[in-house]
Every structure is written in structure tokens, then in C-alpha cells.
Amino acid sequence: xxxxxxxxxxxxxxxxxxxxxxxxxxxxxxxxxxxxxxxxxxxxxxxxxxxxxxxxxxxxxxxxxxxxxxxxxxxxxxxxxxxxxxxxxxxxxxxxxxxxxxxxxxxxxxxxxxxxxxxxxxxxxxxxxxxxxxxxxxxxxxxxxxxxxxxxxxxxxxxxxxxxxxxxxxxxxxxxxxxxxxxxxxxxxxxxxxxxxxxxxxxxxxxxxxxxxxxxxxxxxxxxxxxxxxxxxxxxxxxxxxxxxxxxxxxxxxxxxxxxxxxxxxxxxxxxxxxxxxxxxxxxxxxxxxxxxxxxxxxxxxxxxxxxxxxxxxxxxxxxxxxxxxxxxxxxxxxxxxxxxxxxxxxxxxxxxxxxxxxxxxxxxxxx
Amino acid sequence: xxxxxxxxxxxxxxxxxxxxxxxxxxxxxxxxxxxxxxxxxxxxxxxxxxxxxxxxxxxxxxxxxxxxxxxxxxxxxxxxxxxxxxxxxxxxxxxxxxxxxxxxxxxxxxxxxxxxxxxxxxxxxxxxxx
Numbered sequence: 001x002x003x004x005x006x007x008x009x010x011x012x013x014x015x016x017x018x019x020x021x022x023x024x025x026x027x028x029x030x031x032x033x034x035x036x037x038x039x040x041x042x043x044x045x046x047x048x049x050x051x052x053x054x055x056x057x058x059x060x061x062x063x064x065x066x067x068x069x070x071x072x073x074x075x076x077x078x079x080x081x082x083x084x085x086x087x088x089x090x091x092x093x094x095x096x097x098x099x100x101x102x103x104x105x106x107x108x109x110x111x112x113x114x115x116x117x118x119x120x121x122x123x124x125x126x127x128x129x130x131x132x133x134x135x136x137x138x139x140x141x142x143x144x145x146x147x148x149x150x151x152x153x154x155x156x157x158x159x160x161x162x163x164x165x166x167x168x169x170x171x172x173x174x175x176x177x178x179x180x181x182x183x184x185x186x187x188x189x190x191x192x193x194x195x196x197x198x199x200x201x202x203x204x205x206x207x208x209x210x211x212x213x214x215x216x217x218x219x220x221x222x223x224x225x226x227x228x229x230x231x232x233x234x235x236x237x238x239x240x241x242x243x244x245x246x247x248x249x250x251x252x253x254x255x256x257x258x259x260x261x262x263x264x265x266x267x268x269x270x271x272x273x274x275x276x277x278x279x280x281x282x283x284x285x286x287x288x289x290x291x292x293x294x295x296x297x298x299x300x301x302x303x304x305x306x307x308x309x310x311x312x313x314x315x316x317x318x319x320x321x322x323x324x325x326x327x328x329x330x331x332x333x334x335x336x337x338x339x340x341x342x343x344x345x346x347x348x349x350x351x352x353x354x355x356x357x358x359x360x361x362x363x364x365x366x367x368x
Numbered sequence: 369x370x371x372x373x374x375x376x377x378x379x380x381x382x383x384x385x386x387x388x389x390x391x392x393x394x395x396x397x398x399x400x401x402x403x404x405x406x407x408x409x410x411x412x413x414x415x416x417x418x419x420x421x422x423x424x425x426x427x428x429x430x431x432x433x434x435x436x437x438x439x440x441x442x443x444x445x446x447x448x449x450x451x452x453x454x455x456x457x458x459x460x461x462x463x464x465x466x467x468x469x470x471x472x473x474x475x476x477x478x479x480x481x482x483x484x485x486x487x488x489x490x491x492x493x494x495x496x497x498x
Contacts, residue, residue, distance in 0.1 A: 016402065032405045032431045232405065232432050298409040300429045323408045323431045351434070352427065 004049035005148050005210035013228060020231060021120035023050040028230040035233035036325040039198045040368070043154035043221055044229035048202075049210060052123035053147045054130070057106070057113040058138030065114055068130050068273060069099060070256055072266040073114070076101035081175045081193055084264050085256050086129060091277040092252040093259070094129050095122040096244065098193065100177060115189075115204075117149075119246045133273070148210030150203045152217060153229075153237075155368075157200035160224040164216060165190065169201065183216035185209045196234070197241035197364060236322050239331065242292050242363020248303055249290060249319040249333055257281055258335065259290045260363075288316065289341040292333050292363040295321075295349060297356040301332035306350040307358075315340060318349060326366045332358070369398050369497075372468050376440065376484060377493035383468065384440040384487060390478040394440060396428070399497040401467045404430040407460040412437070412448040412474055419445065421483055425474060428463070437473065441483040447475040 007024040011017060015026035026047065028035060038044045056064060065073040071084035078101050086094035095118050102113040118126045123144055131140060152161060158169045164183045172178070172192040182188035182203060189204035205213050218226055235245065244250045244259055256265045257278055267279050295301055301321030306314045321332030332349070340347060345360040375383045381400035385393045401407070412426035419425055419439045426437040426448075449472050452460050463471035478484070488496070 016405075028405060034406075036431075236431060298429070299411065299427070300408070300434060302434055323429065325431060352436075 004047055005207045006047045006049065006214060009211060009214065010047065010228070015228070015230060021050055023120060025050060026228070026230040028232045029228050032230070032232040032236060033325045035227060035229040036236050038225075038227045039154045039196055039229055039233060039237055040326055041155065043152065043156040043160050043200070043224050043226045044233070045214070045217055045221075045226060046151040046153065046229050046231075046234055047149075047214070048151050048234075049148045049207065050120035051149050052118040052120060052126065052142070052144040053149075053204065054116045054118070054127065055102075055113065055141040055143055056116060056130075056138060057111060057141070058136065059110050060136035061112045061114055061138045064130070064134055064136045064138045065099060066270065066272060067136075068133050069097070070261075070266065070272055070275075070278075071099070071264040072269040073099050073101070074269070078103055079176050079178060081177055081191060083175075085250075085261060086126060087256065087272065087274040087278070088129075088252055089273060090252070091255050091274045091281065093246070093250045093254060093256060094252065095119055095126050096246055096250060096261075097126070100189070100191070103179060121247060146207050148205045148207045148213070150205070150210070150213060150217065151194055151196075151200065152203065153194045153196045153198045153200035155199055156224045160221040160226060161201065161217065164220050183213055183220075185213055188213070195243055196237040197243070197366070198237065198368070233325075236325055239320050239322050239333070240324050240326055240364065240366040242333065242365060244290070245320060254290070254335070255281060255286075258286055258288055286338055288335045288337050290319065290333055290335050291341050291345075291360045292331065292365060293347055293358040294361050294365070295330040295332065295356050295358045297330070297354075299351045299354060299356050300330040301349045301351065301356065301358070307334050307336060308348045308350060308355070309340065310346065310348070315347075324365060331361075331365045333363075336360075369402070370468065371398070371490040371494045373490045375468065375490065376487035377490065378438070378440045378487060379493075379496055380438050381497075382438060382440045384484065386478070386481075386484055390481055391446070392441075392443070392476050392478055392484075393472045394474050394476055395467055395472045396437070396463060397493070397497075398467050400435075401464045401471075404428065404433055404435060406431060407463050410452045410460045410463070410473065412445065412453075414445045415448055417445055418479065419443065428460075439476070440487060441476075442479045443476040444479065445474050446477050449473055
């Protein structure tokens with residue numbers, strides 16, 4: 001099991017640790033609910049240094065990105081970021097990822113540079129997949145091991161962090177980034193992104209500087225009651241927003257269209273992998289869709305519980321489920337046939353020998 | 369983490385405290401409540417049922433995990449701690465706050481008291497979770 005630059009720090013803080021994607025990660029420090037509320041209402045910090053980062057640079061870098069990702073990276077200006085996915089040849093998903101269009105100060109004439117941020121569990125798979133399709137004049141560099149990543153999320157993030165940088169954080173638009181000096185550390189990539197729905201920033205930093213960055217953030221955030229937050233609350237926060245988790249809600253067998261990721265699947269943009277399959281799927285109509293649902297019971301739906309119709313027929317499986325800390329009742333997601341996908345449709349979730357009544361709900365479950 | 373010496377333990381992280389007349393209280397250990405994180409619901413729908421050792425007598429729901437509750441010994445479930453669920457202002461987090469005291473989950477009547485001595489003592493259980 002690998003350490004992030006901060007694993008020992010988390011242990012020192014008394015975190016409950018567990019292996020995730022081969023890394024020794026904090027699950028929670030003081031309790032999932034408390035950490036969840038801290039991000040929704042104030043400010044919390046996640047160590048997500050386990051995530052993978054690849055630099056893609058060269059004269060044909062854009063061609064490679066356009067070939068392997070489903071969104072349209074040609075729309076990115078320098079300083080923009082984009083949510084996207086890597087489709088496989090069967091119309092499933094290799095991974096979901098962020099695509100950053102980087103400044104070109106390191107580039108030769110005519111070159112472009114991107115950074116891809118991928119799930120920790122898929123670093124090797126994604127690298128091999130993209131490399132396999134790299135028939136372009138483009139170089140890939142895996143900087144995962146030397147990159148630390150902190151997500152500072154919550155409505156107080158801008159106010160708490162502003163003293164650490166000259167970059168005007170409040171002026172940054174969602175899904176943009178700048179490279180700058182942060183807490184006296186050069187070359188920090190300051191990104192107005194996150195996967196919590198609570199607003200805030202993600203900071204990419206040289207791994208050797210991650211601890212110094214963490215310490216400076218906690219010092220600056222003390223007056224805002226800043227707290228460390230583990231992967232447990234990261235999951236409940238993303239699920240309240242209806243965001244997909246790779247390996248649960250999307251995988252090698254799920255289509256981005258079924259998963260509600262049509263908005264990052266730009267079918268008019270040409271020739272990415274499985275584009276024709278998705279066009280056909282769209283023309284023929286989908287047979288199943290990923291839906292969100294609320295449960296009218298105090299039992300909580302969990303990954304892989306069967307979803308049934310009113311007559312007890314199994315029509316799908318729960319992909320993610322949790323008690324929603326913000327709402328105080330259970331929520332979940334799962335794939336169901338399209339005739340059950342409309343908001344208000346009634347479903348049942350099988351929990352042991354009980355049938356939990358559930359109602360299809362449009363995501364996000366929680367609105368601030 | 370606490371391991372009271374007057375309790376018996378199972379490797380499924382339940383504890384048992386024997387009282388007079390073959391009655392006993394059952395709950396989950398401090399280790400179990402820490403691993404589960406904050407509980408949001410406890411369901412026991414086996415009141416009055418006679419269950420074998422190891423049988424499921426209920427379910428605990430934490431934010432991120434569901435876990436079954438298993439009988440440490442054979443017996444009849446006679447009472448569910450109403451403060452955890454059924455009372456006005458119920459609070460399943462009593463199990464987190466006081467797992468060996470106010471957070472007891474069920475009271476049972478033992479059907480085979482000889483099973484008790486097969487359970488782990490505090491020292492043996494401590495070694496399992498260390």
C-alpha cells in the first residue's frame with residue numbers, strides 16, 4: 001500500500017484510515033456527518049493526492065485528446081478545465097476525468113499542452129489505453145507520483161484562502177484555473193473545481209510541497225473553522241449532487257448516455273472512440289438509464305441491492321446509496337429500464353428480506 | 369478504546385452482559401461503533417423470537433455501511449432498547465456515545481447458558497481488534 005505525501009499526517013490527526021486504490025487514505029477524522037456538514041456550510045480540506053495526473057504535450061496533443069475523450073477539448077482556452085470521459089470500443093467507459101488546457105510556456109512553437117486528471121484506481125489502465133491510441137506527434141508524461149492534490153471545498157473557501165495568494169480567487173469562474181504562487185509555493189495550479197457541489201478550489205502542487213501547503217491552508221483557515229475531511233464524506237457529498245463515481249455508477253459496461261453524461265458526449269464533434277455507437281444508441285433510444293431515487297424508509301439502499309418493480313421483478317441494481325447527511329433520509333442511484341426512469345416513478349429496493357419503497361427523483365438531491 | 373472486563377465478546381464485535389435469571393444485554397463494541405461511524409438507524413424486528421447463536425437479530429445502518437447484528441448466544445429477544453429507535457426523540461447515536469451502557473441494543477433470555485463461557489473475554493477480544 002502506498003502513502004500519499006500526507007498519509008502520516010492523517011494518522012497523526014487520528015483519522016480512521018483504509019486502503020483505497022492502493023493508497024493509505026483517510027476515511028474520516030471526527031465522523032462522516034460532521035465532516036459533510038463542515039463542507040456544505042463552511043470549509044473542509046481533502047487530501048486527494050492519490051488521483052492520477054498525465055501531461056499530454058505536442059503538435060498533435062489536441063488530436064489525441066479529441067480521439068480518446070468524449071467531450072470537445074477544442075473549446076478549451078488556456079486556463080479552462082473540462083469534465084469528460086474516456087469511452088472504450090464497446091461503448092462503455094474506461095474512466096471519467098478532467099482535461100485542463102495548460103499554458104504553453106513549456107511548449108515549442110506549434111505545440112499544445114493538456115493535463116488529464118484521472119481516478120487513482122485507473123491510473124495504469126488509463127495510461128495504457130491512451131498510450132495505445134497515441135499515434136500522434138504527442139508525448140505523454142505521468143506526473144501522478146510527484147503531484148500532490150488538495151481539494152478545499154465549501155462556501156467559505158474563497159474567503160479563507162484569499163490571504164494565501166495574489167490571485168483573485170473570487171473572480172475565478174467555475175472550471176477555470178491559473179498557475180501561481182500560493183502560500184509562498186511557486187507553480188501551484190489553482191483550479192476552481194471540485195466534486196462536492198459546495199464550491200471551492202483544487203490545488204495541484206509538487207508532492208514535496210504538499211505538507212507545507214496543507215499546513216498553510218489550516219493556519220489561514222483557522223478563523224473559518226476549517227477541518228480535514230475524509231473519503232467517507234467525499235462520497236456522501238458527491239452522491240447528494242448525483243455525481244457519478246467510477247466503479248459504482250459508471251464502468252466499462254455503462255454508456256455515458258445511459259449514465260446521464262450526454263452533456264459531456266459531443267456527438268457532433270467527430271471521431272472519438274465509440275462516437276458512432278453513441279449516435280446509433282441515441283437514434284434508437286436508450287433501453288436503461290441511471291436515475292436518482294429517494295427511499296421512503298429508514299433503511300438505506302446500498303451498492304448492488306436489487307431494484308424491483310411493484311410485482312417483485314428485478315429491473316436493475318443500486319449503484320450507489322447512502323443516508324444523506326444534508327437531507328436526513330436515504331438516497332441512491334441505479335440503472336432502471338427507461339419506462340421507470342421518469343421523476344416520480346415508483347421503485348422498490350430489496351434490502352435483505354425487506355422491500356423499501358423508493359421514488360425516482362431528479363438530481364441533484366440537495367440544492368444549496 | 370474500551371474493553372470492559374465484566375463483558376463477554378464475539379469476533380463479530382458484539383458484547384454480552386449476563387444478568388440474573390439468565391437474562392443478558394447485548395450490544396456492539398466500541399471498536400464496532402468506531403468502524404461503522406455514526407449510526408442513523410437500528411432495526412430489530414425479532415422481538416419474541418427464539419434465535420440460535422449466530423442468527424441475525426437486527427440491522428444497524430450507518431451513513432456509509434449496513435451491518436447485521438448477530439446473536440452472541442442462543443436465546444429469545446425480549447426487549448429492544450427503545451431509546452435507540454422507537455421512543456420520542458430516539459437517538460441511535462447512543463450506541464456511538466456509550467456502546468456498553470445506554471447504547472445497549474437488546475435484552476435476551478438465554479436458552480443455553482453454557483454457551484456463555486465459550487465467548488471471548490476482554491483480553492482475548494482486545495487481541496482480535498488490536
